[in-house]
Amino acid sequence: MNAWMVLLSALSGVAGAWLLYLASPQQLWSARRSSPRGLAWLGSGCLLLSLVLLLSMMGAMAAVASWMVLAMLVWTAAPFVGAWRARQRRPS
């Protein structure tokens, strides 16, 4: 597998999952939520790109599984990262 393609698919996967978190009404990362619909479209596009890149490099099942595990991990971590940022924002 080409290392640059792997990196690109991983980065677009992380970015896509993160953008979808930012589009959620429960996101805590940003105080002002800018255009959830736009973020959701952009996030979906990045996730799709990540999947297409993975499918071009790996077997179908391994590609889909890699993609899902990456997204699951980002979405598991996202609420905690968002909550941490919200705490930092809070005036002491």
Place this chain on the structure above:
Amino acid sequence: MKIRNDVIKVYKDVHIWVGIVSGLMLFIAFYAGAITMFEKPLERWATPPSALAPPPPIERADELREAVLARHPQAAKFHAVVVQPTAEMPARVVWREPGKTRRDFTEYGASFAADGSLQVEKLARAPVAQLVDTLHQLVGLPFADAVARPIMGAVALLYAVALVSGLIIVLPTLVKDFFALRLGKNIKRMWMDVHNALGIVSLPFHLVMALTSVVFAFHTPFYAVQEKVVYPHGLPWGQHEPAPLPGPGEYRLPADELLRRVEAQLPGFEVYSFIFREDHGQLEASVTGLDVRYGTRGRTYASTHLNPYTGEVDPHDLPGHMEPWSAAVNTFFMLHFGSYGGDAMRWLYVAMGLAGAMLFYTGNLLWIESRRRKRRDGVIPGQKRSARVLGCLTVGVSLGCVIGISATLAATKWLPGQADDLAAWHEGIYYAVFFAAVAWAFVRGAARGADELLRLAALATLLIPLGSLAGIWGIGGTWNHHGAGFAVDATALAAVPVFLLLAHHTRKRMLEGHADSVWSAKHEPAVDPGASPQEVAVSK
């Protein structure tokens, strides 16, 4: 989605009780499982250096093989040519001599000494990585496999029930609360959100783990049923094409030529070894390795038959070349082992495994918080005995597992010079530390116990790289492989501040948090739960 409250309550009760029964065993399975993702590097780090001379190049593998078979003809039944020798497999040619059972065997390796003579060594792979894997497989139970495995299967079934019931509980608010993490004064709400954040999006991962674990636990009964229902003439075990015979003018190809031909046929497949079995003059060969683009149903490698005279690979058993049904089965188990995508995917599985361990830990915290007796009229009531007991168990079992694994890993570099039965020593250290930690949690209470045991976890984990450091200086018979295993030491070192940070927060919570909690040290835990509030001593 609307579901009747009485239905939700039933599923909530089911979820709570199956979670309480299985949660701590699943914590051990997930924590040990996360470490097992790097079983091979751990084994490499833990195996003492071999006394064999450096392996000859693969071009001389057949010369070495012939020398071995001349001196040890019994090796013909099962021997291998290793393509890339490593610390845990330090010889170019290795062979197995069977023991009492199928899984019981002794491995030997061979090399050429500087004077060209044959060197043979009994290989001594470190058993500590296998111990961690066994803890993972048997959910930490200190019983024989025959007893622990069915219990593990029952735990896996409970795990599946907990996943389904948990999903039903959150369905009515799933969309509204997706990604919600409300950190505030409502601690129960916070733990609920944390538990959901860890569990909801990773549900597919957990479902795969639960279902595959059930199969691992009960595969023998499953096969027995298949044999009765599907295969009336018996399962076709080991029925494959007979070993090929050499054609006119054909001879067994040398290992380097086999390697070239296999690499030409299977681009992307990294060859680990060639295995040869000779029986009554017939030679069977197989090739082992891994193509990370497809993964494998095994933990670390796939293998398939190979014609040793032509180098032709029979690929039907290799991921990427399988029939649809076999490919589906391969995928099912590949998803459990994370044997696809290479080391990057293994690291993702480590993170998912640790998140899974926290899912079970937070489930118990939520249960305790739900049963908290809150301060009334300035009086702090004693907490329920059940909450105190579960608090101690949660702290003792979880941190006992963490400290036990760190302690037994820390002993790795010191034991070979001091003890013979390394496997027994590693197991003894793990369980001694584990049970001592559980006892400590009950003696000190959940709050103090958690703080102290987390500090002990940091210390025990710090001892892992210190053992390697001692090896660099050659203190007390220790050793260190240059390069190999550095990641093990680095990971252990990185975990130390994490444990200390957790200990810091636990202590802060114990001293500054709500006093009406099992996690506070402000009141004595040994308060009779039946006593009236007035009888309960309050100290601040």
